[in-house]
Amino acid sequence: MNSYAPRTPRVSVIIPCYNLGQYLDDSVGSVLSQTFQDFEIVIVDDGSTDPATRALLADYDRPKTRVMHASHGGVSAARNLAIASTTGAYLCALDADDRLEPTYFEKAVRLLDGDPAVAFVSCWLRAFGDEEWEWKPERCDLPALLWEDTVLTASLMRREAIVAVGGYDTEMPVQGAEDWDLWLTLVARGYRGAILREVLFNYRRREGSLSTVSWNGSGHLSLASYRVAKHAESYRAYLIDVLLHQDAETSALLRQNDEIERYNASELEPAVALRREELAALQSRLASITPKVRELEAAxxxxxxxxxxxxxxxxxxxxxxxxxxxxxxxxxxxxx
The missing domain is CATH 1.10.287 (Helix Hairpins)
Structure with missing residues (x-):
């Protein structure tokens, strides 16, 4: 029996969960630990097949939390289902394996309450798990979003804005980058976002996650093609900006590659050659000693x-x- 009681919270946290039961308590716990406590949590079991996840969600009992069960339709459909089933003025689409810092809602709600022109609030993040790094984007205007997703998946969003653009796109060719598509749609229609210059989100990096498929895996090209075709008008309008940014990124990569090549030629290759010489000398000494060793062994x-x-x-x-x-x-x- 869930301990959730119907109410009208300020923030609705929507958490799709497909076979991620092993991480869910961490994710939900990070919400329950928020300094801003006016929220509800809705978990959508997106047709999980993992026995442990199904057993966990069959009777998941946490404060302010309820579970919905649906056939597997993907993360976009699961989020849209949760949005339609919640009432909070603000929405947070949290993945089942990620975590929020305790003051995230407090600071994001303050910004949204203080500036009605802002439709969504992002922040900086820290990656953990298989990788460790920090991500600190500065811009979330349309030109910036056309060349890179600079907005957090778990950004705090105004419900009215999300509903106005139709929620998450369920027609994408593969799962992944659905939030990037949402931010592009919002900003192209005149909505504005903001980024809190503080690490308030913990992003789990693990093998097999949707982000690895959409960033580096087999789904990257199909998603990129879909995004460019869907937002073709925006890409045409800001083509020069996008090309200049890509040129700058490419130039930076080429400079890094040149530095690596020069380091390889000046430091690594001589060091390898020296070690090879040392190895050859040791092998020669070993070859001369081996007959004597065999004689001693025979004696x-x-x-x-x-x-x-x-x-x-x-x-x-x-x-x-x-x-x-x-x-x-x-x-x-x-x-x-």
Whole structure:
């Protein structure tokens, strides 16, 4: 039984969950730890097939939290379902494996309350898990968004703006980058966003996540083609800005590549050559020593065989009492 009681909160947190039950408590816990507490949490089980996730969500009991179950339709459909089932004036689309810093809602709500012209509030983030880095974008205007997604997935958004543009696009060719598409749509229609210059979000990097597919995996080209075609008017209007940015990015990469090549030629290659020379010298010494080692091993084997033969001989057994008496005499002599 969920402990959620119907109410009208300021913030509705929507969390799609597809086979991510192992991370869900961390995500929900980061919401429950917010200094701003006027919120509801709606988790959409997006047709999970993982037994552990299904068992967890079958009776998930957390404060201010309820669970909805749906057939698997993808993250966009799950978010739209949650949006339609919530009432908060502000929305936060939190992924089931990410975490918020405790003051995120407090600071984002303050900004939205103070400036009605702002439709969504993002922030800086810190990556954790398989990778560790920080992401600190400065702009979220249309030219910036055309060349890069500079807005957090879990940005705090005005419900009225999201509803006005039709929510998340469910027609994308593969899952991933659906939030980028949403920000482009919002800003192209005149809505404005803002970025809090503070790390208030923790972004989990893991193998197999949707972001790895949409950024670097097989879905990248199809998503890029879809985005450019859908937002063709905006790309045409800001083509020069986009090309100049891409040229600057390419130039920066080429400079970095040149630095790496020069370092390789001046430092790494000489070091490798030196180590190869050292290895060759050691191998030469080893080759000269090996015959001597084998000779010693053969001599040792021969001596060992003689000792074994002696100790198994009849004379060794016959003289055994004499050796014991001689040993006793030596011990007595040493004791005086």
């Amino acid at each position: 040792l084997g021969a001596v060992s065989a003689e000792v074994t033969a002696l100790r198994t001989s009849a004379s060794w057994r016959i003289t055994g009492p004499l050796r014991e008496a001689y040993g006793w005499w030596l011990r007595r002599r040493g004791a005086r």
